[in-house]
Amino acid sequence: MQPSVGERRPQSFERVLSSMCTEPHPAASRAAERFIASNPGDPGTYDAVADLETEAVAALGELAGLPEAHGYVTSGGTEANVQAVHAARNLGNAGNSNLVAPESAHFSFSKAAELLGMELRTVPTDGDHRADVDAVAAAVDDDTALVVGVAGSTEYGRVDPIPELAAVAEDAGTRFHVDAAWGGFYLPFTDHEWDFADAAVDTLTVDPHKVGRAVVPAGGLLARDAATLDALAVETPYLETPSQASLTGTRSGAGVASAAAALAELWPAGYRAEYERAADLAAWFAGELSERGYRAVDPELPLVAVDLPDPLFDELREVGWRITRTGAGEARVVVMPHVSRERLEVFLGTLDRLAGTVGV
Structure with a gap:
């Protein structure tokens, strides 16, 4: 039996990494x-x-x-x-x-x-x-x-x-x-x-x-x-x-x-602060991925595309990380306002753990 509307809860943004929507102000x-x-x-x-x-x-x-x-x-x-x-x-x-x-x-x-x-x-x-x-x-x-x-x-x-x-x-x-x-x-x-x-x-x-x-x-x-x-x-x-x-x-x-x-x-100070935060975070995240041996596209705006082996990508999805692919197959991480360094550190920890289990 499906839960009633009142019992349902919207998608949490905690593990949403590829969406270009975010929590409203x-x-x-x-x-x-x-x-x-x-x-x-x-x-x-x-x-x-x-x-x-x-x-x-x-x-x-x-x-x-x-x-x-x-x-x-x-x-x-x-x-x-x-x-x-x-x-x-x-x-x-x-x-x-x-x-x-x-x-x-x-x-x-x-x-x-x-x-x-x-x-x-x-x-x-x-x-x-x-x-x-x-x-x-x-x-x-x-x-x-x-x-x-x-x-x-x-x-x-x-x-x-x-x-x-x-x-x-x-x-x-x-x-x-x-x-x-x-x-x-x-x-x-x-x-x-x-x-x-x-x-x-x-x-x-x-x-x-x-x-x-x-x-x-x-x-x-x-x-x-x-x-x-x-x-x-x-x-x-x-x-x-x-x-x-x-x-x-x-x-x-x-x-x-x-x-x-x-x-x-x-506008403008709040958006400027968010750009600076997101740009710094995207650069850090791309660097962390590169250090692990994954090819990450150098971010121009706060979006990181990275080559992940298919089994690893699938396992990340399986444990709840909401990531998608580019047309060429790279995983996309969009550093939106709800994406913090703490969340990306958790993601990297999951990535490291799963990499060992799938043999990559």
């Missing part, structure tokens, strides 16, 4: 509870949460180098990426039938291409898992609606050469999108060139419900100009607001309010 949780019944999809009726969304978008714009940002709080990075492709198709000419992205791009671009009836052209990355600019340029043609760059890839935490990709898009007369869903809350504290201030970026994805520590769901789509949202808008005759640019209709007031609350609480 207490201020975000409180805000989410207050606005749980509000619908930002009907801002004329729910004006208080609409004001919070305006604040959240402005804060995300400041984070991403766009003082007068346009956009909205999405259900996550997938919706934001789909909408970036959607806007590019709508704003292009009739022949705009493909988008070009590195093979490191998130699977949401496959969803976008299928939903919108477009061709997704994926191109190789270089030897360090970043977009190959020459390969991107070779794949672009007169029918390209959008070029995609990744700022914090989900498998290796790599940052593409964003200004160079922007130049490829500009030369081709097409739009340019940056997916910084996970990396966007780390990158302001690095010397990477990745945002609206660094390059001719048209749209950008950045998710408060990842490192931003909002509750799920709270993604973010930012656009350089209002025309992008206008290209997505549909009439909504029975609502108090005449049109709607979001992909979903009813949306999460909890997500919007929590995003505004987390950003107000943590």
